[in-house]
Amino acid sequence: MGYHVVDPDEREPEPDRPSEMRYVSEAAGMERLGLRTYAVDPGEEIPLSGMHYHDEQEEAFYVISGTLSVETPEETYRVEADQFFVAEPESPHRAHVADDADGPARVVGIGAPPVSDGHSYEGD
Secondary structure (H helix, E strand, O other), X not given: OOOOOOOHHHOOOOOOOOOEEEEOHHHHOOOOOEEEEEEXXXXXXOOOOOOEEEOOOEEEEEEEEOEEEEEOOOOEEEEEOOOEEEEOOOOOEEEEOOOOOOOXXXXXXXXXXXXXXXXXXXXX
């Protein structure tokens, strides 16, 4: 058996990201689920690749505070505190905080399986 208490604020933010990202799953040795926290200021986004999709990974964002905007080819969703946004595999999306937002958003990102299968999406 294994148990872990991870304080994301005690983890160093990953360098060279468009917003502050801290790994939780890696700190706990998780192998089947990717778990991260994000602090996203107005005008910043979560992904490195902008609009993207995953081959296999299911991805979810839980908004702790603030408002997360998630752009898809069809529309832009506003995800408020205490709401989830879920993207199925092969579903293009880009998570960000709008330039004109009242403040930053704190977000938990969840992905399974934890594979690097993201691809940039250029549209049709």
